[in-house]
Amino acid sequence: EGDVYKYYCDGEWKKSSSTKSVAIINPTTRKTQYKVQACTQEEVNKVMEIAKSAQKSWAKTPLWKRAELLHKAAAILKEHKAPIAECLVKEIAKPAKDAVTEVVRSGDLVSYCAEEGVRILGEGKFLVSDSFPGNERTKYCLTSKIPLGVVLAIPPFNYPVNLAVSKIAPALIAGNSLVLKPPTQGAVSCLHMVHCFHLAGFPKGLISCVTGKGSEIGDFLTMHPGVNCISFTGGDTGIAISKKAGMIPLQMELGGKDACIVLEDADLDLVAANIIKGGFSYSGQRCTAVKVVLVIESVADELVEKVKARVAKLSVGPPEEDSDITPVVSESSANYIEGLVKDAKEKGATFCQEYKREGNLIWPLLLDNVRPDMRIAWEEPFGPVLPVIRISSVEEGIHHCNASNFGLQGCVFTKDINKAILIGDAMETGTVQINSAPARGPDHFPFQGIKDSGIGSQGITNSINMMTKVKTTVINLP
Ligand code: G3H
DSSP states (O other), X not given: OOOOBOEEETTEEEOOTTOOEEEXXXXXTOSEEEEEEOOOHHHHHHHHHHHHHHHHHHHHSOHHHHHHHHHHHHHHHHHTHHHHHHHHHHHHOOOHHHHHHHHHHHHHHHHHHHHHHHHHHSOOEEEEGGGSXXXXXXXXXXXXXXXXXXXXXXXXXXXXXXXXXHHHHHHHHTTOEEEEOOOSTTHHHHHHHHHHHHHHTOOTTSEEEOOOOIIIIIHHHHTOTTOOEEEEESSTHHHHXXXXXXXXXXXXXXXXXXXXXXXXXXXXXXXXXHXXXXXXXXXXXXXXSEEEEEEEHHHHHHHHHHHHHHHHTOXXXXXXXXXXXXXXXXXXXXXXXXXXXXXXXXXXXXXXXXXXXXXXXXXXXXXXXXXXXXGGGTSOOOSSEEEEEEESSHHHHHHHHHHSSEESEEEEEOSOHHHHHHHHHHSOSSEEEESSOOOOOSTTXXXXXXXXXXXXXXXXXXXXXXXEEEEEEEEEOO
């Protein structure tokens, strides 16, 4: 049967009383790789209770001490990069080198967060009353930032470690406690990462990690009265969570259909390189992946040729061999991608390569002459399939971008900076990249989506602020 990884509660590794487990299927072998505990609702209640009490004393722990522990956790995380990366390779088929990069980036994020936290939480404001009409200088107002309480963090499968620490570190530096619900694919990587925080010596109960089935504990967690903030990254589930959650701050990063608008004066080699990186890294399984290319007709043939030549050079295979294109996360995901490809075929898209699939492994595919009546023009494949729509004007490109229900990032390629700024302003997305593919990092940059792409803004500084509340004390003078 094999071992079942324990969950983390009250500073200890525990078995669930359910005696049930959740299987994690290796996307490459399509066989069970690991098993984790299927926690019960009672166990969630216990975790919440402990998180609430642990937070009270943590909030009184000096800021510099909180930062010191985070720095320690960051260092331990980096020391453990090899075994954690190995889990990422097995659980989510992330190419070996990218898996290591994810862990190192996570360590850096935790350290930066500790530094940023001591700066921004180390100062408040002082206001006087006589600036508002009718008031004398009889009131002094002091502001500080206080923690929210218990933060629930739900990261997605594609960055189980990095998008977990991007929630954990800001929550902790700000004086909150943290309950982590890892994605099923990526759960063991998350547990290993939590172990690094355990080794760093955080107080018992401050961090918990519950694993299990979404159907059993998903809604129970997100609707739990003990939760004071939810930070979620993932797909449509986020929309459902936001409708059911209580009156608490929400940070949501959901899907995207990031457009790449290419003007006739663009450096087409630069564009092609960015389309490859943006569209095909981690086999397109990034919310910020380039998901539709909108290219001016006059340069479309040349661009498609350049991209085709680069697609041909992508290696396809297992993540252990550090292949560029690796199996997508699950069979259902591969089936969904295939559905989009078939629809495009029926409606007459030009296939720049032959469509090929073996198990969860899908060969990279560029679809030219995609039209708005095809599903792939609007839906996100979350796979290595990229549609190209030829446009006759920039306005047409902007219109397509803005007609999407997503609004995460977008990019525009041109040598004319004035045009780039104007197009960027017109694109209804949280971020516009000029002359580069969309990306979340560097991790201290603000990161946000509009419409169905999310609520709130992330990035280290914004996350710390979001996980605090302003408290004011007014001194009334005689
Ligand atoms: O999948 C969503 C991530 O936030 C994207 O992050 O741009 O660093 O790949 P990334």
